Amino acid sequence: MKRSDLKVLIIDDEMIFARQMERWLKEKVARVFISENSENGSYYLSREKPDIIFLDNQLPGLNGLEVIEFYKEKSPQSTLVLMSSVFQLNEITEAIQKGVDYVVNKRNQDENGLQPILDARIKSKATGNPFWKFIQFFSPEQSSRTKQIVILEDDELFSFQLMMILNNLPSQKKHSVTRLSSATEFAQYAKQHGVPDIIFMDYQLNGELGTRTLDQLKGHLEESKVVMISSNIDVDTALTLNLEGVSEFILKDEHWQDSILECISKMNL
Numbered sequence: 001m002k003r004s005d006l007k008v009l010i011i012d013d014e015m016i017f018a019r020q021m022e023r024w025l026k027e028k029v030a031r032v033f034i035s036e037n038s039e040n041g042s043y044y045l046s047r048e049k050p051d052i053i054f055l056d057n058q059l060p061g062l063n064g065l066e067v068i069e070f071y072k073e074k075s076p077q078s079t080l081v082l083m084s085s086v087f088q089l090n091e092i093t094e095a096i097q098k099g100v101d102y103v104v105n106k107r108n109q110d111e112n113g114l115q116p117i118l119d120a121r122i123k124s125k126a127t128g129n130p131f132w133k134f135i136q137f138f139s140p141e142q143s144s145r146t147k148q149i150v151i152l153e154d155d156e157l158f159s160f161q162l163m164m165i166l167n168n169l170p171s172q173k174k175h176s177v178t179r180l181s182s183a184t185e186f187a188q189y190a191k192q193h194g195v196p197d198i199i200f201m202d203y204q205l206n207g208e209l210g211t212r213t214l215d216q217l218k219g220h221l222e223e224s225k226v227v228m229i230s231s232n233i234d235v236d237t238a239l240t241l242n243l244e245g246v247s248e249f250i251l252k253d254e255h256w257q258d259s260i261l262e263c264i265s266k267m268n269l
Contacts (some may be wrong), residue, residue, distance in 0.1 A: 057084035147197035
């Protein structure tokens with residue numbers, strides 16, 4: 001692969017892992033910097049303005065979750081990737097809410113796993129668009145218009161309750177909300193109406209994994225925000241889905257309605 005002009009900062013106190021990442025990256029990017037803690041990492045942010053930051057969550061002093069918002073403020077143009085060998089699902093959700101672009105599992109990370117992150121960043125530089133337009137959020141000019149929303153859920157009661165929340169928002173915006181119950185119905189909907197702005201999708205859909213629908217959305221995730229809903233999803237699956245473009249996870253527990261309202265607020269619906 002042709003070497004890109006990207007600059008990459010690795011913040012990790014595990015030097016063996018950091019040096020391995022450096023070896024993977026050195027043939028693909030222009031420069032690689034390594035820092036052993038988050039405090040020293042901020043120095044590189046100011047001096048080098050890296051395109052991508054790989055930030056370990058388990059660091060001496062301030063951990064990754066504690067500096068996400070500071071890093072995003074200090075270097076908003078940088079793609080921020082949070083890494084760890086051990087994640088809890090609530091940590092993944094918190095990291096995404098604070099603004100990280102990717103969350104990755106160090107145990108499964110290799111040269112091939114880095115490539116989608118590099119490709120997305122190269123694409124964003126080539127088009128001149130901010131990286132986040134390819135991954136998570138709506139641009140400001142989109143946030144005020146009504147949106148096309150799909151609920152992809154085979155639990156009719158849950159689907160109805162979610163639709164009622166979306167149809168009775170405090171903002172009183174009247175978005176188009178459609179309830180579907182299978183990946184086949186979603187494929188037909190997308191063919192007729194195009195890719196929706198927002199998809200609330202159950203991961204376990206009629207016995208099928210939500211990855212089938214994500215496969216249908218490949219190439220369109222800069223246009224659509226995917227919120228994955230599940231009563232039980234393991235951390236490794238959540239990390240994989242995040243790499244595939246899922247930007248929010250909501251558990252079907254006793255607090256799911258509060259989680260939905262928080263998600264809606266962040267999307268400015």
